[in-house]
Amino acid sequence: MKANPAGVLTGAHFLDGDQACCEGALAAGANFAAGYPITPSTEVVERFAARIPTVGGLFIQMEDELASSIAILGAAWAGKKVFTVTSGPGFSLMMEHIGLAAMTETPCVFVDVQRGGPSTGLPTLPGQADMMQARWGSHGDYETIALCPNSPQECFDLMIDAFNLAEQYRLPVLFMMDECVGHMTEKVVIPPADGIEIFPRRFTSLPPSEYKPFKPGTDGVPEMVKAGDGYRFHITGLTHDEQGYPAMNWREQEKLVRRLVEKVRKNTDQIVRYEERDIEDAEVVVVAYGITSRVALRAIQMARAEGIRVGLLRPIVVWPFPEKHIRELSEKVKAFVVVEMNYGQMVYEVERCAAGKARTELVDHGGGTVHEPEDVLKAIREVAR
Amino acid sequence: MSTLPMVEPAINPVEPFLRTDRMPHIWCPGCGIGTTVNCFARALVESKLNLDKVAIVSGIGCTGRVAGYMRLDSFHTTHGRAIPFATGLKLANPELSVVVYSGDGDLIAIGGNHFIHAARRNVDLKVICINNFTYGMTGGQVAPTTPIGATATTTPYGCFERPFNLPYLAESSGAVYVARWTSFHVRHITRSMVEAFNKKGFSFIEIITPCPTLYLRRNKLGDSLDTMRYYKQKSVIKNGANTKEVEIALGGEIICGKFVDIERPTLGQSMSMQLSKSLGARYAAPGGR
Numbered sequence: 001m002k003a004n005p006a007g008v009l010t011g012a013h014f015l016d017g018d019q020a021c022c023e024g025a026l027a028a029g030a031n032f033a034a035g036y037p038i039t040p041s042t043e044v045v046e047r048f049a050a051r052i053p054t055v056g057g058l059f060i061q062m063e064d065e066l067a068s069s070i071a072i073l074g075a076a077w078a079g080k081k082v083f084t085v086t087s088g089p090g091f092s093l094m095m096e097h098i099g100l101a102a103m104t105e106t107p108c109v110f111v112d113v114q115r116g117g118p119s120t121g122l123p124t125l126p127g128q129a130d131m132m133q134a135r136w137g138s139h140g141d142y143e144t145i146a147l148c149p150n151s152p153q154e155c156f157d158l159m160i161d162a163f164n165l166a167e168q169y170r171l172p173v174l175f176m177m178d179e180c181v182g183h184m185t186e187k188v189v190i191p192p193a194d195g196i197e198i199f200p201r202r203f204t205s206l207p208p209s210e211y212k213p214f215k216p217g218t219d220g221v222p223e224m225v226k227a228g229d230g231y232r233f234h235i236t237g238l239t240h241d242e243q244g245y246p247a248m249n250w251r252e253q254e255k256l257v258r259r260l261v262e263k264v265r266k267n268t269d270q271i272v273r274y275e276e277r278d279i280e281d282a283e284v285v286v287v288a289y290g291i292t293s294r295v296a297l298r299a300i301q302m303a304r305a306e307g308i309r310v311g312l313l314r315p316i317v318v319w320p321f322p323e324k325h326i327r328e329l330s331e332k333v334k335a336f337v338v339v340e341m342n343y344g345q346m347v348y349e350v351e352r353c354a355a356g357k358a359r360t361e362l363v364d365h366g367g368g369t370v371h372e373p374e375d376v377l378k379a380i381r382e383v384a385r
Numbered sequence: 386m387s388t389l390p391m392v393e394p395a396i397n398p399v400e401p402f403l404r405t406d407r408m409p410h411i412w413c414p415g416c417g418i419g420t421t422v423n424c425f426a427r428a429l430v431e432s433k434l435n436l437d438k439v440a441i442v443s444g445i446g447c448t449g450r451v452a453g454y455m456r457l458d459s460f461h462t463t464h465g466r467a468i469p470f471a472t473g474l475k476l477a478n479p480e481l482s483v484v485v486y487s488g489d490g491d492l493i494a495i496g497g498n499h500f501i502h503a504a505r506r507n508v509d510l511k512v513i514c515i516n517n518f519t520y521g522m523t524g525g526q527v528a529p530t531t532p533i534g535a536t537a538t539t540t541p542y543g544c545f546e547r548p549f550n551l552p553y554l555a556e557s558s559g560a561v562y563v564a565r566w567t568s569f570h571v572r573h574i575t576r577s578m579v580e581a582f583n584k585k586g587f588s589f590i591e592i593i594t595p596c597p598t599l600y601l602r603r604n605k606l607g608d609s610l611d612t613m614r615y616y617k618q619k620s621v622i623k624n625g626a627n628t629k630e631v632e633i634a635l636g637g638e639i640i641c642g643k644f645v646d647i648e649r650p651t652l653g654q655s656m657s658m659q660l661s662k663s664l665g666a667r668y669a670a671p672g673g674r
Contacts, residue, residue: 031671032473055669060472067472074460075474096463227458232456234459
């Protein structure tokens with residue numbers, strides 16, 4: 001279906017990433033957000049709090065991140081399209097409810113505008129060190145989908161995709177921004193509402209007597225209902241059967257958790273998305289995402305000027321990881337250079353997929369500012385030698 | 386051979402409100418939670434609510450299992466977070482009557498911050514707190530309600546922390562309806578629940594119940610029947626009592642009654658009043674989308 005025009009601010013704008021992220025949520029049809037102030041993410045909900053009362057929906061500032069991350073789940077079960085926004089310390093507090101959302105298959109979007117960590121770290125300065133937390137942060141086995149924009153325009157565009165993926169697969173989608181992208185102001189073009197595709201909630205058409213809340217469809221995803229419609233359904237964070245009732249034994253655990261994992265794993269090819277530049281003749285591939293990909297691109301231009309055959313692979317969907325593609329590339333290229341604003345996270349994935357067939361070098365950075373293109377260039381020269 | 390007279394099969398009037406396919410329940414013999422669930426079901430009958438529009442939210446623990454036994458839209462959430470989940474649910478669909486049914490550890494220890502903020506905001510929730518002075522599900526640890534001197538697995542030499550006085554906490558945080566009963570006071574409990582259903586705003590009902598397995602036995606307080614006798618002898622009904630003066634001591638008097646019943650705009654009402662005032666015709670009330 002097409003987007004509801006009420007939330008779509010069609011036109012060309014000059015916005016920072018945080019504001020564009022908010023506009024993306026509105027265009028996607030978000031009508032409930034809860035949040036707790038935290039730098040450098042607060043602008044997203046500040047804009048939402050200003051915009052949503054005239055669009056139709058509501059924002060509430062909760063008492064902490066635990067509360068905001070579960071208030072949105074309550075609202076989702078009342079039929080709303082929901083999201084919350086935070087940064088590192090708040091993201092840590094939200095982990096429990098990313099798990100609850102995964103277990104109860106509640107569509108929702110969690111935005112993390114990453115800053116330097118650990119702990120309070122660098123509140124106003126960038127980092128990319130929550131990438132593995134996005135994948136593994138909540139306890140137990142589950143799969144999430146995570147997206148990583150590298151411009152305000154992408155903050156808008158990918159936020160719509162984040163909501164669509166959350167609805168399609170019924171899970172928490174993580175939107176992994178960073179302080180640079182969040183606070184960088186660029187031109188953002190918002191299309192007309194009829195140019196925006198929306199994946200609607202998978203509401204059941206079955207009557208209450210036939211409906212089972214966790215009976216999967218052919219794609220492994222169950223149909224949803226909302227409170228107040230007479231279904232008298234039960235939702236629990238405990239391991240549960242198709243009826244939604246607690247069922248604490250290994251058989252139900254195997255059936256449920258395997259399905260939660262497989263509904264993403266079996267659809268990885270449909271979910272994975274990346275951008276490539278100058279890859280056709282490349283013997284060196286730089287892997288970078290978010291703001292870092294823009295620094296990497298400068299280094300690639302410098303290396304190309306020196307005659308080095310180097311290209312860029314930018315994962316846009318970072319989880320699930322473009323595993324198959326890295327495997328294919330590793331057969332053809334000499335080396336991968338992974339550039340990230342942490343001391344090595346996604347590099348483990350690249351290394352795992354390259355499986356010794358191509359050299360993998362990390363250009364790390366503790367955060368607080370972006371890499372110098374020269375540092376990336378140095379690594380490219382080194383592996384190309 | 387004489388034939389026995391035909392007897393109509395006895396129908397438990399609360400059965401339609403329970404998920405009978407989930408019985409037997411997990412609670413121990415003598416536990417007070419089931420008694421309160423019976424009162425709750427009777428309150429649902431008496432309040433004549435459209436049950437399709439009643440949702441129940443629980444946290445974690447013995448009382449946390451209540452949601453799962455009620456034939457309502459029901460949510461068993463994370464430990465301590467029933468109130469913020471219920472806040473999202475209620476704000477997103479104001480048509481729903483939202484009940485939070487949980488224990489003292491869940492609502493007041495791990496969930497304490499949410500409790501005071503929901504009362505402050507006057508979220509239209511009916512919060513039922515089963516207070517058995519201990520953590521039952523995890524095996525009898527000390528709670529923020531455990532009376533001084535009572536032993537628990539984590540205070541083997543006696544509790545030395547001052548407990549919360551829940552009605553006082555609720556009132557001073559902003560609750561518009563506050564009552565306390567023991568599981569001996571079944572008719573009073575039902576009446577308070579019906580009153581809460583008819584009330585807009587943050588309503589709080591504390592129900593003192595026995596935990597025979599962990600609290601009574603460890604503290605040599607006899608069995609649940611002895612506790613009923615204690616509740617009967619030592620509880621005093623003082624409607625309108627000053628909540629500051631209703632603290633509970635080990636083996637002491639339990640002051641029960643309806644302590645607070647006032648009017649104050651709910652969060653939803655205050656929100657739409659303020660937004661209408663500021664935005665005028667530009668305000669698009671939630672739900673319109």
